[in-house]
Amino acid sequence: MNDPSHSVLPVLIRSCFFLLFSFHSGFAQTPVECDPGSSGTATGCFTVNTPTQSDVTRVCVGTPIDVVKCAPSKGNVINLVNYDYDDDGPLPITSATAHTYTRPGTYTLVQKGTGDSTTGITCISLRKQIVVLPTPVPVARLTACSGPSVLLTIPKDDPDNAYQEYAVDWGDGTPPVLTSATTLQHVYSSPGGKTVTITGRYNPGGCGSSGTVSVTVGAALNEPQLRQLEVKDAASVALQFTPTTDFPTYEVQQRKLPSGDYQAIQTLLNPSGPQTVLITGINTTADAYCYRVLASDACGKPFDLGEICTVGLQVTAQNGQNRLQWPVYGSADFQGYDLYRNDQLIRTIANAPTNQFTDVDVQCARQYCYRLVARTARVQSLSRTECVTAVSDEIPTAVEDLSASVENNRTVLTWKQPERFAALRHIVLRSRNGGAFEVRAQLAGPASQFTEPPSNVDSSRYCYRVAYVDSCGKASDSSGVVCPMRLKAIASAAAYELAWSAYSGWRNGVRTYFVEWLDAEGNVWRTDNAGLALAYAEEELDTVRPVIFFRIRAVSDDAVPLVSLSNVVELRQALRVFLPDAFTPNEDGLNETYAAKGLFIRRFRMQIFNRWGELLFTGDSRDEGWNGKANGRPAPPGNYVCKLEVEDYAGNPFRKTKTFVLLR
Template sequence: MKHKLLITFLLGFFSLFQREVSGQGTNARTDATQSFCGTTGGFNVIPAAGCAPLTVNVKNLVPRPESLTYAFRFDRSQNTPPNTSETTQDSTFTYQTPGTYTILQYGSANGTGFSQCKDVTVKETRGPRAEIIACTNGKVRLTIVSDDISKAYDAIEINWGDGAKETVNIKTTSTAYFDHTYAGARPAITLKGTYTDGQCATNTNVTTITANTPPPSLASIRIRSVELPADGNAKVIYEGMEGVETKLYIAKGNDDFIFTNQSGKTGGPQSASVPLLDPKLVYRFQLWSTDICGNIVKSPIVSSIAIKQGGLSLDEIIALEWENEPNTDRLMGYQLKRNGAVIFNTTDKRSYEDTDVKCGNTYQYEVVAIIENDVRSYSAPISLEPKTSAPGDITNATVTVKDENTIGTKVELSGEGLTSSYNLVVERALLGSGNYEVVSPANNQSLQWDDANVNTSQHSYCYRFQYENACKMKSPNFSTPVCSILLTTNSPDIVWNPDAPFISTIESYNLQQVDASGNVIDVILKGLSTSHTLDLASQSDFSYRVEAKSSDGNFTSLSNLLNFRSEAIILVPDAFTPNGDAYNERFEVKAYFIKTFSMSIFSRWGEVIFHSDNIAEGWDGNVKTGKASGGYYLYKIEATDASGQAVVRNGSFLLIR
C-alpha cells in the first residue's frame, strides 16, 4: 500500500517538475518529458563495471528514506515509473549477460519524493562463435560469426591447436574468414575474446571447435545473363559466393575456354565486362570457381546470341536470322524484339520474316534467348530498313465494259518494288485521241478500279496504268494502252468497232455467248473479223460480248454485253396440196424463238387426226383410213417462248386435192 502511494506521490512530483521547467524553454521541457530519472536521490554502485555474470551492490545515501525501491533494468529514456514487477527493495542484483544497464533509485524522505539513475557496464565473457569448413587435404577455413558476442571484444584469439595462433581485431579487420593448413590430423581449435585493458581475462569463456563440415556446394554460382552490345563490350551478370574465387572464361564457337582476366570473391550479383568482342560472332561463357579445398567447379555454359539480316529479299519484308551455341541448361525459347517491343516468340525457330514494316523507316531488332532457371542472353541490336526497289512497268491489264456508264479496269502486279501501300495511277483517253488524263483518285490502292464516268454506248476508251510504291518510286513508263470494244447490233448481225484495242498485234477476237448468270457457255473464234451473223432460227434467248487478247497474252479487252430475247414467231400456212407434184405437199408450221412446241389437227367433228411435238414434222394429209378428203381442218398449237411464257394458236386451213 505504501509502495502504491509512493508511486502516486512520485507521479505528482514528476508532473510538478514538468510544470516548473516548462517556462525554461523548449530544451528543458523536452528533457523533463524524456526520462523518469531525477537528481534528488543518492546511492553508490559497487562495482560500476565488471565481467558477466556481474553482481552489484547498491548503497543508499539518502537520509531516513521511506519505501526505498530500485529498478535494476530501467530504460533511461522512459518517462513513466517502472512496473512493480520490475522493482525490488533488495540492494543486490546479478547481471547474467553483458550490456550497459541503468539502475533507478526512488523513494521519499521528509515528505518529498526523490529519484536518481546510475549506469552499470557488464562486459562480454561468452566464447565467440565460429563456423569451420574442413578439406581432406588438411586445409580448414574458419569464419567467425559476426554477432553481438564477437563485436563486444576488442580482439579474438584463434588457437589452431598445432602451435599456431593468431589474434584478430574483429572490429577493424575486413577479412571474413581465416585459413589454416594442417600437416596431419586436425586438433581442436579454440577461440577466446580479449580486451585491450586486460579485463575479464580470467572470466572469459573459450569456444572449442571439433566438428568437420564439408565444403559448401557451389551450385549457386552461375551466370544470370549475357549481353553483347553493338560496341562489342560483353556484359556478364553472375551470382558469386563470399570467399569463393570465381573466374570468368570465354570460348569463341567451339574453341577452348580461355580466362578473361575477370574474377572476384564477393557474394551476391556480380558484373564482369569482356571488351573487344565481335557482336556478329557467337561466344560461350562459363564460370570456374575454386572452393577452399582447391577443387574447380564449372558453372553451366551460357552462350551469346547473334542476329543478322536473313537471305529472303522481298519488298517491305525484313528477314531475320539468329544463332547461338547450345547451352548446358535447357533452352526455353527466343523472344524477338523490334524497337524494344516483343513481336515474336518461338521455342525452336531461328528465323522470322517481319511483314509489319513500312518503306522509308528504320527498325531496330534484338533477340533474347530464354534459358532454364531464369537465365537470359541478349544479342546486340541491329538496325535495318525494308528493301526499296524501283517497280517495273505494268505488263498485265484487262479492260471490261460493265454497263453503259461503267468500264472496269484490272491490273496484275509482279516483279520487285511492290509495297503494301501504293498508288495505282489510271489514265483515260478517247479511242484515237491520245489525250490521256488521270481519272483514278489520289493514293488509289485498288488493282480493280471502275471508271463510272463514261458513255460506252457511244464511245470506246483507252486506259493506261502506272505503279507508284510507298517509297514514291514509280514505274519507268505507263503500261501499254488497253481500249474498250464497242459492240452493236444490226440484226441479224452484231458488229464491233474495227479500231484495235491494243497498240500491239491482236491475237484474235472471240465472241462469247453468255447465259443469264454471266457464265460463258460458248466461244466462237472470229480471228480478226469484226462482225458476226446470228442464226435467228435456232436461237431465241442469248447474250454476246467480244473478247480481244493481245498477241503476247498480257492484255485483254472485253466489250459491252448485248442481250437478245425475241418474241415467239409462229407461221401457219392457210392451205396445202398433197397431190404428188412435190410442191406444198405437207402442212408445215415455221416457229422462231420458242422452247417447246406441240401441234394437234382436228377433223370438222373435233376428232384428232394428227399430233406432233416436233416442229420439223408436218402433216402429209393422210389419216388411218387413207387419204383425208379435201376441205377445211382445224389446228391447235401450244408452245412456250424463250422466257417460259405460254403461246397458243388456233385456226383452220384448207386441204386441196
C-alpha cells in the first residue's frame, strides 16, 4: 500500500481521463490532446474501414464505417479508448467503433485513450479527417442513333456528376464498362426498348449511386429535309433546309460546276426550326454551283440530305419580245420548270430538256422581271430575278370597240386599249357637222374614257376619232369614226313622233334601236323595239305624265354587244280643259254637279256667279264641282257664269269664262 507506483498510477489515470474530457470540450482551440513534449504521451493509431475497403479517408453518406485501433507510436496497446466522430459537432464521445454518417461533409475523427502502463505512457491521441461524400443519382442522356446504336452522354458540368468514374451496364448481357469519359457509344444486336444503368463511383472511396435511362432503338429517325436554293444576287445564294432533333450536326458543302469537289463551308450545331444559310463570296453570273447538307446523328453517322444546284437565267429584249434562256437542270428526279414574270406564274414546263422561252406578250418600254424555278421531287431551285425593258419597232394598232353616247348633255367616249401596247397618252379628235377633225383633248397615261364638256348635241352633229402614242413614242393608227345619235321630236298628227340619226362607227354595225321612255329621274319605264328604223310614232296619248322624256338606245351586232345612248328629248304635254254647257242637279244621280275636266293641270280655281254677279261657289280642286245650291238651298234654273283659272306644270296660266245653264 506504501508502494509509490500504486499511489501514482491511479492519479495518472484519473489525470488522463480528465484530459480526455477536458480536451474534447475545448478541442476547437487545442490541436492535440497530449503534450508532445511529455514522455508520458504517444500518438494513437487506427484505420477506418468500410464493408468493401480498408483504411479509407473518404466514404459515401450512409456507408457504415468501422474504426480499428492499432499499435500506438509508443507501447503496444491502447487501453480505455474512446472516439469522437465529429470533433466540432454535437456527437457524443463514445467507445463504439462502428458509425454511419448521415450527412455529407468533412469530419474530424478523434481517438483518445491510455497506453501500456509498463511503458509509462499515460495519454494517447490521434485525429484524422474523414470526407463524407454525397451520393446523387448520376445525370445522363441516352440518345438513339441510326440503326440499333445509342449514345450515352454524362455531362460533367452537372453538379450531380461529381464522380471520378462510372460503371455502365448496357442491359443487354454485355460486361459493364468502367469509364471516366463523358460520352459512350454502344451497338445493340436487336432493336427495341433499352434501359441502361449508370453507377457513379468516387475514387478513392469506392462508393456512389446508380440511375437508369431508357430509349427505343432501331426506330426510323426523323430525317431532315433540304428545301430550296435561291440565287439572291451576283455574289450570294440562300440555302434552306429543315433540321430535326435526331440529327444535331449539319455540314453545308459547296462545289463549283462542272467538276469541282465538295468543300465544307459551314457547320451548324443543334439548329432549331427552318434554317436559311446565306452563302456569299461567289460569282453566280459566271459560275454555277451545287450544294449539299450532310447531317450527323448523335453517334456521328452521316445522312446526306441530297444535292441542289443553282439555276442561271439570261433574258434579252428583242423586237416585240423577250428571249429567255437557261442551262438544263440535270437531276434524275426533275419534275418541271415554273416561269414567273413580275411575280406572276406565266408558264409551267414539264419537259426536262427545254432551256428557252420567248415572251411575246410584252409592251414597249415596260420593264419585265423574270424568275425561273426548277422543281424536283424534293427541292426547288430559284434563279436570280432578271429584269429587262421591252423594245419594239411595231406600229401600235388602233384602239378597239370605240363607242360614243350622250349622257347629261355630254358626249362620253369609251374604248378598249390593245393589250400589247401601253399608251403614253391618248388624243381625242372631234368633227362638228362634217367639218375637219380637230384635237379635242390629250389624256396622259392609260385611259379608256373621255367625257366632253356640255355641248349642244341637240342641234349639232359631232363625230370622233381616238389615237394614242405608245410607251415607245410611236403614234398608233387612228380609230374609226364614231358619231353618236342625235334625237329630235317631230310635230305631227300622232301623239308623239321621233326621228334620229343613224349610229355609225361599230365594226359590225347596229343590231337594233330601242326607244326608251324615261321619267324625270331618268328611270326607264317603257321600252319599244324600233328595229333598224330611224323614226318612231305613237298614236295613243299618255294621259298620266305631263312631261315625257325619250331616248334611243342602240345595240351593236356583236356577241358581247356594245351600247350607245342618244341625247334625251323632253316633251311637255299641252294643258287641256273642258267645261260643260249645262247640268241637272235634280237628285236623279245623273249630271248632279258642274265641274271642269282636264289633263296636265297643276293648279286649279273655279268660281260660279249668278246673273247678278253674286259669287255662289269657289273650288280649288278639279275633283270638286258645284252642286247647284246657293246658301244651302237649290238655286233656280237659269243661266250662270263659270270663271276658271288654271296653271300647267310648266307654270303657264290659263283663264276661261263660260256661261252655262242649270236645268231642273
